[in-house]
Every structure is written in C-alpha cells, then in structure tokens.
Amino acid sequence: MIDKRIAQEVLDAALESGGDFSELFMEDTTGTTISMANGTVENASYKRNCGAGVRVLKGTRSAYAYTADMSRESLLWAAKAASAIIEGNDKYSAKDFMEKKYSITPSVAFSQIDNNKRIALMKQAYEAAKSYSAEISQVTVRYLDVDKNIFVCNSNGVFASDRRPRTRMAIQSVASSGTEFQTGFEGPGLGMGFEAYDKIDVCAAAIQSAKTAVTMLHAPECPSGIMPVVIDGGFGGVIFHEACGHSLEATAVAKGNSVFCGKLGQKIASDKVSAVDDGTLKGEWGTISIDDEGTPSTRNLLIENGILKNYMIDLLGSRIMNMPVTGSSRRESYEYAPTSRMTNTFILAGEDDEDEMISSMGDGIFASRMGGGSVNPITGEFNFAVSEGYLVKDGKIVSPVRGATLIGKGSQILLKIDRVGKKLWLGQGMCGSVSGSIPTNVGQPRIRVSEITVGGRG
Secondary structure, eight states: OHHHHHHHHHHEEEEEHHHHHEEEEEEEEEEEEEEETEEEEEEEEEEEEEEEEEEEEETTEEEEEEEEEOSSHHHHHHHHHHTTTTOOOOOOOOOOOOEOOOOOOSSOOOOGGGGHHHHHHHHHHHHHHHHHTTTEEEEEEEEEEEEEEEEHHHHTEEEEEEEEEEEEEEEEEEEEOOEEEEEEEOOOOOOGGGGGGGGGOOHHHHHHHHHHHHHTOOOOBBBOOOEEEEEEEGGGGGIIIIIIIIIGGGHTTTOOTTTTTOOOOOOOOOOOOOOETTTTOOTTOOSSSSSSTTTTTOOEEETTTTOOOOOOOHHHHHHHTTTTOOOOEOOSSSSOOOOOOSSSSEEEEBBBOOOHHHHSSEEESEEEEEEEEEEEEOOOEEEEEEEEEEEEEEEEEEEESSSSSEEHHHHHHHEHHHHHOOOOOEEEEEEEEEEEEEEEEEOOOOEEEEEEEEEOOO
C-alpha cells in the first residue's frame, strides 16, 4: 500500500517536534449496501473509502491528523500537523521495519458477485417473513458487504497489513392488528466473503423476525417488580457487552471511569461466570487478524470463575496503566484515532441445564430476545428492552409478555448470575464509542439472574 521509504519519511516527520512514538494508518475499503421494502429494492449503493491517519505520542499525550489524499505530500502534511501539537526536547527516529502480512481471504470475493445474487437472497428472506402470517404487514431487508484492507506501520518497527471481509443481512418484520404494531428483528453476519451465505440461513432468520413480531402483537403487558430472569444466549450477551465490557476497556479504566478500576485479581462476578474477548475466532463478525495498531489479535481472558483477570488495552492505555497491550485497539476508519475496543466478547459456556433454569425459578421472566438499551459506562447502570419475553409462573412458561425492560447495574448483576448453560452462541451488532462504529459480536449461553428489576406496565 506504500513504499517503505515514504513510510519511514512520514514517521520521522511526525517525530520532529519531540514525540516518542509515531504511527501511520492507511485503509482502502469498499462496500455494497442494498435496501428492500416489501420485496422491492428501494436503493443500492457502492462505496469506497480511502485515506490515512498519522498519530504521534509523547508519554501519555496524543495527537492525530488524517487525510483522504494518500500522496507523499499529503501524508507528510498530516505527519507535520500531528507533530506540531506535541512538544518535547528528545529526538527519536523510526526503527527498521519488520514486515508482516495478515489476511482473511474470502473464498468468494464480493467483487465477483452480481447484484442479482444479492437481491435474490434478500427476496428469499422477504418471502419467508411475509408468508409467516397474514398479520405481517411490512418486511424490510438490508444487505451489507464490506471488504476492508488496512495497513499500519509505526516507529517501533511494525509494518503490517490486514484484509477484513464481512457481510450481514438485517431483517425487520412488522406485525399489525390494524390498530397497533409490533416489530421483530434479526441480523445475522459473518467475517468472510459471500460464502457466508452457505452458513447463514436467511430464511430462518426472517421467520424468526416475523415470529417475534406476531408473538409480541398478541402479548399482554409485562408486570414489573424484582424477580428472577432467564436470558437466552446469542444477542442476550448485549447486557454483558454494554454493562460490563465497556467498563473493562482501557478507554474507561485508564481514566478512572470504571467500576472495575483497581480490581484485578478480585471477585467481580459469580463463580459460574468466565468471559473472554476473542478476536481470533475464524470467520466471526468481530474477528480481526491484527488490531488497528498492528498488534496481533488475541484471546483475552477477562473473567475466570468470577475473578477479574485482565482488561482490554491499547497502546495509549498501556502507557497510562503500565500494563501490556492486548490486541484490542480498533477504529471505524482512518478518520479516527484508535482506542481500546471489543471484538467477539462473550460469557463462556457453563454446565447448567437450560430447561432446569426455568423449571426451578418459580415466578419470573424468560427473556428470549433482547433489544436496545442505554448504559452509563462510568457506573455500569443499564436499562435494556426485551424484544421477546415470556412470563414464567411456578417454573412454567405461561404466556408471552411485551414491554419488559431489565434495569440494573452491571457490577451487581454479574454477582447474581446463578446458572450458566452449556450451549454458547453469538449475535452480531455495531458498537459505537470514541473511535467510531465497529463490528462486534456479543454472546453467551442461556443464563439466569437470581433477581433483577423488571420494568413493565402489566
């Protein structure tokens, strides 16, 4: 992507004013997006995003400049712009490069695929959802594929590149009684080329989105109170991601803005809880070969049997915290400086029986599918909607309920998990933070929380 001599020149220019570290990040990303409503394609777009960013560090101070022009002159301009913000008396120069290439090579590149094939898949999803019930009044389908090529080099000798293909099908179904509406959503995706659709069953996902919408259309309002809740796997892991995962990122920990600061080696969760952030999983939505600082991705054990073992740490966080990097530095694009972020983050499988969780819970709620919510990353306080929920009475599921919300504090809920199931699965999403929006997987087996506040109007 760049001649080594020019890269060396850019890094040295960035160090001119006394910085002790410089970095050049470049990307060339192509992507296709197609939107369909009620079986008709509404729009289709092809996008290419190219550019570069230069970062300079001096101790724990950081400066960043970027440009959409990847010529030598523009790269040097960005280097000098970032350098001008950092002042120091020492003089550093870039080390010799050690070149490494990484790549998730798609079996079927997106550039080989005609749009008719993409649209045919979307129509299959539409037909599957629409035919589920006469009460399905609207189905929207959105197809996305991205082929991201990145390059990063720095004054420590890193000279690395990575290719990151990914694709996703997002399906939303709307059920209507004539006077009210309910929605269901499924968004399966993988970190691979078009061959992903040999693994993704778009019709099954579409049917599930329709089932959720129809089920919730006829569900009574959820009662409120403090009660046990069973949360299913896959996207149910969004609670761990939001209420705990963000609080384990150096972005929060290094600034003292986390309830888990200074708690390494301490018990922060139930003995049944072990959790990892693993960017090495083959073909997954959040997988990366290297992070956006050129550090190889890792399987990072965060919690083991309830004990906090590690954080997710980028280079700047490493300097502030005096801890090693964990391959967790990510950014949306060259327009953002990197920071610590999640990849594929999930609670590991346990040994408990999934049916027993419900049969022994007494009265409570079974959250089959989770929706969106909000979290205060400093305190871990959260509020999440249950998109498909069921009322449990005396250990038996008696009816669906709608309008349920789960309210709590991440650090407290982790300690109240008293069951962790045997089967783990993942759910796909986009995570927003200071370095933009990035693809991440959330996940868990089915779990049970012994008590949590449930909001509802029933």
